[in-house]
Amino acid sequence: MGLFNYTPADRATGRTVQIHRFRMLTGDRVFRLLSVASLVLIWQIIAGLRLLELPSPVETCRVFVDLIVNGDPLYNKTLPQIVWASLLIVIKACMLSFIVAVPLGVLMGAVEKLRRYFDSTIEMIRPIPPLAWIPLAYVLFANTGSPTEYVQIFVVFIGALFPVLLNTIHGISMVNRIHIEAARTMGASPRQVLLRVMLPGALPAIFSGIRVGFGVGWMCIVAAEFVGGKLGIGYYIWSSYSIGGRTAEIISGMVAIGIVGSLINRIILSAEKRLVPWR
Amino acid sequence: MVKKLLAAVLIIMFSAVVFFGCSGNTGKEENNGSRNQDQERLVYLTQTPPPNMLEQLKAGEIDGFIAWEPFNSTAVNNGDGKYLFTSREVWPEHPCCVLAVSDSFKDEQTVEAVTWAHIRAIRFINEAKNRDKVLEYASAFTGKDEEVVKKSLENITYVEYPAKDKFMEYYSSLVEGKLLKNTVETIGFEDSENFFASFLREDIYKKVSGELDKDAGWKPAGIKGNASLSLGYLAADLHQLALFVAEKEGYYEQVGLITGQNLETKMFSNGVAVMEAFKAADIDIAYVGGAPATLKRINDNIPIKVVAGANNEGSGLVVRSDGEIKTLADLEGRTIAVPGVGTVQYTLLDKALREQGLRPVIK
Structure with a gap:
C-alpha cells in the first residue's frame, strides 16, 4: 500500500494546518454563535411583536x-x-x-x-x-x-x-x-x-x-x-x-x-x- | 489527537441517542409491567387517513378502525370487516358535520340563502318518498355503489341543528384529554357556556326553519345583486350529502347562487384543511366536521360560527371479520386505526374503551 503512505513531510504540513485551524477556532466560534444568536433575535422580534403567530x-x-x-x-x-x-x-x-x-x-x-x-x-x-x-x-x-x-x-x-x-x-x-x-x-x-x-x-x-x-x-x-x-x-x-x-x-x-x-x-x-x- | 477526541465525543453522543431510545423503551415496558399489576388493559392506536385504513385492515396490519361513512360500509361490504359498534350505540346524537360561516363574511343575506338551501336539502334527504333519489345522489357524490351507501345511510342521522349539550360533552372530553392549548377565556369568552352561545349561532337556522314550518314553499330574499360565495366541503364525505342535494335539486339556484358564476365550491380532503382555508379567507362558508371546527376554533382562534347542522352520528368501529373480536373487551392488546387525535372518532373510541376499563395508547 505504498501508494497511500504519507511522507513525514506530509504529516508535518498536516499538523501545522491543524494547529492553525485550532487557533482560528476562538474567533470562528464567536462568529458561528453570532449567526444562531441573530436567528433567535429575529424570531424573538417576530414573536414579540406578534407579526406571526409564533411562540417565543x-x-x-x-x-x-x-x-x-x-x-x-x-x-x-x-x-x-x-x-x-x-x-x-x-x-x-x-x-x-x-x-x-x-x-x-x-x-x-x-x-x-x-x-x-x-x-x-x-x-x-x-x-x-x-x-x-x-x-x-x-x-x-x-x-x-x-x-x-x-x-x-x-x-x-x-x-x-x-x-x-x-x-x-x-x-x-x-x-x-x-x-x-x-x-x-x-x-x-x-x-x-x-x-x-x-x-x-x-x-x-x-x-x-x-x-x-x-x-x-x-x-x-x-x-x-x-x-x-x-x-x-x-x-x-x-x-x-x-x-x-x-x-x-x-x-x-x-x-x-x-x-x-x-x-x-x-x-x-x-x-x-x-x-x-x-x- | 484532536480528530480522535472529536470521534470519541461523537461516538459518545451517538450512544447517548441510542441509549435514550433504548432506555425510553425499557421505561415503557416497566410502566406496562406496573400497569399490568393494576390490571390495566391496553389498546394500541395508530393514526391514518380512512382510505389507508381499508388497505391496512385487508393486509392485517390493524385489527380494526374507527372512521366515518362510507368507509365503514365499504369495509363491511367487501367482506374485510364487520361493525363492532356504530357511533349511535356508544354516544347517541353525538355531533358530527356542521355548516359553518367565517366571522369575516358579513353578507347576512347570503348566509341566510345558503342556510335555506341547506335545510331544504336536509328535509329532502329525510323525506321517505325521496329514498331512491337520495340513494342515487349519495352514490354519485361518493363514487360508491348503492349497496354500500344504503348501509351507510342507515347509520347517519341528517339533522338541521346539532344538540348544544352534546357539543359541550365533546368539548369537555377535549379539556380532559388535554387537547386544548388555548382556553375559551384566552380567546375572549367568559366561560364555555358563553363560548358555545356565540359559537353555535342558532338565530338564522331558527328563522329559516320557522318560516319553512309555516310554509314549505317559503323562500328567503336571495342574494344581493353582485354577491358571490366560496363554499368549502370535504371530498366524498357522505355526511355532507346536503351540499350535493342542494346543488342537484336546484336550491342554490333558487336563491340566485349559480355554480361557476357567483358560487364557487371548493373541495378539501380533511377538516383541518377546511379550517386553514377559513383562516386564509379562502372560503366564506363550509361544511366541516364539528371536531376540527371546535379544536381549531379554540386552539388556533380561527373565528367561525356554526349556523346549521349537517348530521349526527354516522361513524363506527369496524373490526376484522375473522370472528376473533366479538366484544369491546376482546380489543385488549389489539391495534385500532383512528383518523387523528382529537377527532370525534377518537373521542368515541376513547369513550367506548374507557367504559370497558380499557385504556387506549398511541403506538
Whole structure:
C-alpha cells in the first residue's frame, strides 16, 4: 500500500494546518454563535411583536426540554423515543440501500457494458421523487402484513439509493488509470485490482454518497410519516398541526429533526476520517 | 489527537441517542409491567387517513378502525370487516358535520340563502318518498355503489341543528384529554357556556326553519345583486350529502347562487384543511366536521360560527371479520386505526374503551 503512505513531510504540513485551524477556532466560534444568536433575535422580534403567530424562543425551548424530559402527555412518549422510532426505520432502510447500491455501483463503475445497460433505466427512475412512490408502494406491499412500515422503509430506501449508487460509480470511474495499470503490471489479479486499488480509491466518494443518502433518507421518513402509521417524528409534527395551537411542539419536533440529521452527518464524517485516512 | 477526541465525543453522543431510545423503551415496558399489576388493559392506536385504513385492515396490519361513512360500509361490504359498534350505540346524537360561516363574511343575506338551501336539502334527504333519489345522489357524490351507501345511510342521522349539550360533552372530553392549548377565556369568552352561545349561532337556522314550518314553499330574499360565495366541503364525505342535494335539486339556484358564476365550491380532503382555508379567507362558508371546527376554533382562534347542522352520528368501529373480536373487551392488546387525535372518532373510541376499563395508547 505504498501508494497511500504519507511522507513525514506530509504529516508535518498536516499538523501545522491543524494547529492553525485550532487557533482560528476562538474567533470562528464567536462568529458561528453570532449567526444562531441573530436567528433567535429575529424570531424573538417576530414573536414579540406578534407579526406571526409564533411562540417565543424561550417558550419553545421550555417545551422542547419538557418534551425530552417528561414527554408529550397526549402520546405518552418522550421526544427521544419518538425520534428513535423514525431513526430505526431510516437505519434499516439505509443499510438495505447501501447493501444494494455499493456492490451495484462498483460493478457498474468497473464494467463499462453493465453501466451502459443500466444507465437509461436509472436515469429514468432517478428523477421520480421518493414520495411519489408512496401510493404505488402501498399497492406493492398490500399483502405483507404491515404495509405502512414496508412503505416507509421502501421510500427511504429509494431516497438513499441513488446518491450512494451514483457516487460509487463516479468514485470507481475516477480511480487513477495509472494506479490500475501499475498494479496490473506488477502482476495483480483482477480481484486484487478491484479490492486493493479501485475500492480504496473510490471509498471517499462512496462515503460522501452514504452521507448524502442518509440525509435524504432522514428527510424522506418525515414526509412518509405524514401519511400515517406508528408514532414517529413526522407523524408527531403532523398530528400536532392537526390538533392546532401546538406550534411550539411543531418547532421542537423540527429542531429534533435538525439535530439528529446533523448528528448523523457528523458520525459518518468521523467514521470516514477513521476508515479512509488516505483521503 | 484532536480528530480522535472529536470521534470519541461523537461516538459518545451517538450512544447517548441510542441509549435514550433504548432506555425510553425499557421505561415503557416497566410502566406496562406496573400497569399490568393494576390490571390495566391496553389498546394500541395508530393514526391514518380512512382510505389507508381499508388497505391496512385487508393486509392485517390493524385489527380494526374507527372512521366515518362510507368507509365503514365499504369495509363491511367487501367482506374485510364487520361493525363492532356504530357511533349511535356508544354516544347517541353525538355531533358530527356542521355548516359553518367565517366571522369575516358579513353578507347576512347570503348566509341566510345558503342556510335555506341547506335545510331544504336536509328535509329532502329525510323525506321517505325521496329514498331512491337520495340513494342515487349519495352514490354519485361518493363514487360508491348503492349497496354500500344504503348501509351507510342507515347509520347517519341528517339533522338541521346539532344538540348544544352534546357539543359541550365533546368539548369537555377535549379539556380532559388535554387537547386544548388555548382556553375559551384566552380567546375572549367568559366561560364555555358563553363560548358555545356565540359559537353555535342558532338565530338564522331558527328563522329559516320557522318560516319553512309555516310554509314549505317559503323562500328567503336571495342574494344581493353582485354577491358571490366560496363554499368549502370535504371530498366524498357522505355526511355532507346536503351540499350535493342542494346543488342537484336546484336550491342554490333558487336563491340566485349559480355554480361557476357567483358560487364557487371548493373541495378539501380533511377538516383541518377546511379550517386553514377559513383562516386564509379562502372560503366564506363550509361544511366541516364539528371536531376540527371546535379544536381549531379554540386552539388556533380561527373565528367561525356554526349556523346549521349537517348530521349526527354516522361513524363506527369496524373490526376484522375473522370472528376473533366479538366484544369491546376482546380489543385488549389489539391495534385500532383512528383518523387523528382529537377527532370525534377518537373521542368515541376513547369513550367506548374507557367504559370497558380499557385504556387506549398511541403506538
